Amino acid sequence: MTVTVFVVGEDELCCAVADALLVHSGIDINVEQRIVAGGEAPFRQRIPAMNNVAKNVMPVLMVADADQEACVVVQRNSWLPPNPSKRLSMRLAVKEAEAWVLADHVGFSKFAVVSKDLFPPSPETEPDAKQALLGIVKKSKRRELREEMLPAKGATSPVGLGYNIHMTDFVKNYWDIDRAATRAPSLARAIPRVAALLQDAAGT
Amino acid sequence: MLITRLKLKNWRNFKHLDVPLRSRTYVIGANASGKSNLLDVFRFLRDICKPAGGGLQKAIEDRGGLTKLRCLQARTDNEVEIYVAISEDADSDPIWEYTLAFKPEGKGLHRVLVTREVVKLAGRSDAVLVRPDRLDKKDKLRLTQTAIEQINSNSDFRDVADFFRETTYLHLLPQLLKHAEVATRIVEGDPFGQGLLQRIAKTPQKTREARLRRIQQSLEKAVPQFNQLKFEQDKVTGLPHLMASYQHWRTHGAWQREDQFSDGTLRLLGLLWMLQESNSLLLLEEPELSLNDAIVAHIPLMIDRVLRKQKAVGRQVIITTHSDALLRNPIDGRAILLLEPASDGTVARVANSTELGLMSSGLSPAEVLLPKTHPQGIDQLGLFE
Numbered sequence: 001m002t003v004t005v006f007v008v009g010e011d012e013l014c015c016a017v018a019d020a021l022l023v024h025s026g027i028d029i030n031v032e033q034r035i036v037a038g039g040e041a042p043f044r045q046r047i048p049a050m051n052n053v054a055k056n057v058m059p060v061l062m063v064a065d066a067d068q069e070a071c072v073v074v075q076r077n078s079w080l081p082p083n084p085s086k087r088l089s090m091r092l093a094v095k096e097a098e099a100w101v102l103a104d105h106v107g108f109s110k111f112a113v114v115s116k117d118l119f120p121p122s123p124e125t126e127p128d129a130k131q132a133l134l135g136i137v138k139k140s141k142r143r144e145l146r147e148e149m150l151p152a153k154g155a156t157s158p159v160g161l162g163y164n165i166h167m168t169d170f171v172k173n174y175w176d177i178d179r180a181a182t183r184a185p186s187l188a189r190a191i192p193r194v195a196a197l198l199q200d201a202a203g204t
Numbered sequence: 205m206l207i208t209r210l211k212l213k214n215w216r217n218f219k220h221l222d223v224p225l226r227s228r229t230y231v232i233g234a235n236a237s238g239k240s241n242l243l244d245v246f247r248f249l250r251d252i253c254k255p256a257g258g259g260l261q262k263a264i265e266d267r268g269g270l271t272k273l274r275c276l277q278a279r280t281d282n283e284v285e286i287y288v289a290i291s292e293d294a295d296s297d298p299i300w301e302y303t304l305a306f307k308p309e310g311k312g313l314h315r316v317l318v319t320r321e322v323v324k325l326a327g328r329s330d331a332v333l334v335r336p337d338r339l340d341k342k343d344k345l346r347l348t349q350t351a352i353e354q355i356n357s358n359s360d361f362r363d364v365a366d367f368f369r370e371t372t373y374l375h376l377l378p379q380l381l382k383h384a385e386v387a388t389r390i391v392e393g394d395p396f397g398q399g400l401l402q403r404i405a406k407t408p409q410k411t412r413e414a415r416l417r418r419i420q421q422s423l424e425k426a427v428p429q430f431n432q433l434k435f436e437q438d439k440v441t442g443l444p445h446l447m448a449s450y451q452h453w454r455t456h457g458a459w460q461r462e463d464q465f466s467d468g469t470l471r472l473l474g475l476l477w478m479l480q481e482s483n484s485l486l487l488l489e490e491p492e493l494s495l496n497d498a499i500v501a502h503i504p505l506m507i508d509r510v511l512r513k514q515k516a517v518g519r520q521v522i523i524t525t526h527s528d529a530l531l532r533n534p535i536d537g538r539a540i541l542l543l544e545p546a547s548d549g550t551v552a553r554v555a556n557s558t559e560l561g562l563m564s565s566g567l568s569p570a571e572v573l574l575p576k577t578h579p580q581g582i583d584q585l586g587l588f589e
Contacts, residue, residue, distance in 0.1 A: 016526070038532065088438065147512065148505065156537035156555075156564045161505040169251060 003027055003201045006053055007034045010043045010064035012142075012164040013097045018063040021091075026175045027202055032058060044079055052053065054085035055152040059201045061194060066092040074187060082092050089197040094186040101167065102136075102175050103184035112173040113141035115161035134159070181185040205367055205521035207246075207485065208294060211287035213305075213413065214278040216241035217547035226294040226539040228507065230569075231524045233529070237244030238550040239524040242543070243487045245286060246371050246522070250393070252304075252353050254368040259353045260306065270308055270316050278547045278558070283307040283319055289406045290367060293518060299326045300364050304350060317347040323361045332360050370484030376400070376474035378467035378494065397474045401462065404435060404477065405444035419476045422506060423448075426499045427469055446473070450464060455570075467494040475503075479510045485520045492527035500529040526577075531570035539564040542573055 005022060009015030013034050022029045030031060037043035043064050054060040069075040072092045080090060093100050105119035118136050126132045137149045148162025183190040212221040217238040231239050244267075251263035267273050274284055275346040289298035305320040318340075323333040333351055340346045351357035359363045376397030380386060390399045404412060412435060420433040432449040446462045448469075462470065471494050478486060492500040511519050525531065531540075537555045544551050555563065555573060562572045 037566070121234060128515055148508070152536060153533070154538070154559045157534035158564060158566050159534045161535070165502075165505070 001028070001202050002030050003198050004030045004032045005048070005056050005198070005201075006032050006058055006060045007032070007141065008037060008043065008046055008050055008062040010037050011097075012036050012041060013101070013167045014063040014065065015169065015200050016168040017093070017100060018091075020171050020175055020177060021048065021063075021190060021194045022061065022198070024191065025198050026154040027195070036160045037064075040067070041170070045049050052087050053087050054088035058204060059087040060085075061197065062088070063097070064090070064092055066094050066186075068095070086134050086195065087191055088180065091185070091190040095126065095186070096129045098133045099123040099126060100101065100180055100184050100187045101170065101175065102126075102129060102133055103182075103187060104174075105182035105183070106179060107174045107176050108170065109135070111199070112137060112145055114139050114192050122183060124186060130158070135171040147152050148193055152201040205290050205299070205363075206294065206297060206518065207286075207288055208291040208296075208359060209289040210245065211285075212245065213283065213285035214281065215245060215284055215286065216273060217275060217545075217551065218242070219275050219277045221552045223541055223552050223554060224538075225520070225522065226536070227520050228504070228536075228537060229520075229539050229541060230520045230531070231522065231541045231543065232526070232569075232577050233550070234545065234572060234577050237543040237545050237577070238552075239543060240489065242541075242552070243373065243489065243524060246368075246487055247373050247393070247395075249286070249288070249304075250371040250373075252291055252350055253365045253517045254392075257370070258369075261348060262317070264306075264316055270306075275549055285289055290577070291362065297326060298428075300324070300361065300367075302352070302361075304352075307308040314562040316343070317349075318350055319352055323352075323364065325361070333357075342574065364381065370482060371486040371487065372478060372482060372484065373489070374474065374478045375489035376471050378465075378470040378504060381474075382465075382469055391498040396406065397478075399475050400477065401444045401446065403481070404446070404528070405437070415477065415480045417471060418480065418510065421572045422476055422510075423472065424432045426472060426502075427466075430469070433473075458468045468499070471495060472499070476506075476510060479507060479521075480514055481521050483514075483516045485522070488521060490524055490526065492525060493529055497527075500527050501532060503530055504533045504535060528570045528574060531574055532568045535544060535569050537569060537572075540569055540573055542576060544576070 007015060007018045009018050011199055015034050019031065035046065035057055037046060050060045050062060066072045066075055072094055076092055102119055102123040105116050107204065109116045118139060120126050120132055123129055123132070134150060137145055140146055144198055145166055149160045149166050151157050151160050177191065206227055209224050212218045217429050231242055233239050240334055248263050251266065253261050258530045264270055264273060273283050274282060284307065290300040291298045295513065301324040303320060303322040306316055306318050309315045309317050318335060321333060321335040322331055324331050335351060336347060352365050355505055373393065373395045374397060375395055380396050380398045381400060414571055416433050416435060423430050423433065429451045430448060431451050434447050435495050436447050438445055438447050448457050448465065452458045475488065475491055511517050537560045540555060542553050559572050563569060
């Protein structure tokens with residue numbers, strides 16, 4: 001049975017990660033709609049409505065960055081409404097979704113053509129995973145990535161114009177979730193929860 | 205070469221303007237805040253330098269005379285002044301500086317006279333050109349023309365004249381391309397893209413095919429079912445045509461001519477062609493029109509990619525836009541000009557240090573700068589009686 005799901009991501013990378021988590025479950029899914037919230041505030045604003053969708057229409061998967069918060073569980077509970085639907089699953093990547101990406105050091109080193117030794121062994125403890133990732137991209141042998149993912153010299157933008165499309169490409173085509181889960185505990189916790197959400201909906 | 209600084213006095217709705225420019229500059233502002241007027245400065249300089257039918261008088265006349273050109277707020281000082289600095293790249297000191305000022309004679313024939321024309325070149329202590337000079341004082345008629353428009357007088361700074369002349373402006377109107385009968389006359393410089401097909405036809409075959417191939421690659425991703433683009437000369441009429449094939453239930457798909465393309469496909473096609481056409485200043489007027497937001501979001505990256513393939517990354521592109529989707533991109537905050545209408549003409553500015561700080565923390569220009577261009581009281585728009 002196909003399960004229809006609603007996906008909300010804080011940014012494009014979170015959305016792509018949510019998609020990958022759904023595919024990884026092995027259950028036949030159909031994503032009804034994806035919303036890229038574009039920031040933490042708009043993401044949080046959508047929670048009540050998504051809770052209603054989960055209650056009345058279909059299961060919802062929401063993925064966001066936890067940023068510098070000390071404990072993701074406390075944080076998630078403070079974001080969720082008092083009576084969250086069982087069909088609403090909210091996953092927060094410790095610090096940033098970039099940490100989950102870096103956690104697949106083998107996949108990313110293949111994608112960016114860089115040495116595996118450059119990767120932090122536990123990316124979730126990195127103070128700034130995005131900067132760590134950009135530092136690795138800087139050493140990439142793929143010129144296209146260096147030119148499009150890194151900000152221009154002196155620019156105020158933290159990333160280059162092609163950052164999102166290349167990250168989405170990576171998550172779609174290279175990212176190995178199981179391998180990443182061994183280095184990212186918050187991702188490892190997310191995998192069974194997402195699978196459970198879909199199994200409940202599929203009625204198995 | 206690119207323009208790194210622009211100063212204006214009394215130009216249309218800018219009483220005073222002094223802004224830096226970069227290789228990609230985005231101009232944002234409310235309706236009627238002067239985005240097109242700002243681009244018009246570069247078209248004006250181009251019109252002055254045009255080899256056929258150019259010149260200062262013609263450029264002013266084409267704009268409806270000096271009274272239309274001059275800032276309404278210019279009450280006491282009626283001189284219009286344009287200053288442009290040209291550098292090798294965005295962060296280096298200017299190589300050339302060009303200043304042009306003019307005003308009405310105010311008596312007699314009421315001609316428009318050049319009051320100042322100065323050209324400076326880096327490394328030279330004295331200016332290359334300073335007008336009015338001795339000869340101008342003897343013969344006032346000379347002041348009706350600029351030195352830059354004349355081959356005999358601009359030989360020491362021909363580079364500047366060439367640079368201005370090469371400027372391209374694009375505000376492609378798909379309807380004019382589809383319905384050639386509506387407007388048979390192509391405006392000089394073809395600002396509305398009517399002559400796009402003729403431009404494509406005039407390009408040598410090899411170059412044309414290479415460019416169309418690149419356009420095809422981009423369109424394949426942006427336009428569903430689109431799969432091939434080719435150029436054809438009608439065997440009977442000899443008129444040039446673009447043909448695109450769309451995937452279809454028939455095995456070979458269906459070939460369509462440009463008059464059947466969607467407005468968005470045509471605008472995107474025109475944009476991609478013009479990006480590849482030369483290496484000089486390109487002015488793009490609201491490239492987001494008739495395009496889906498999902499495509500608009502990729503315009504900045506698309507521009508970079510096409511220019512990189514052309515080995516012309518340094519080409520200067522100035523873009524006016526209202527688009528939230530376009531400005532959600534991580535665009536360099538230093539490359540955005542904000543136009544704010546005020547009682548004394550429009551004020552143009554770059555982002556201040558707070559706004560730059562917000563953008564380096566990861567907020568997009570659409571969040572930080574775009575709301576500042578919304579007209580005041582717009583929330584009441586639906587409530588008028």
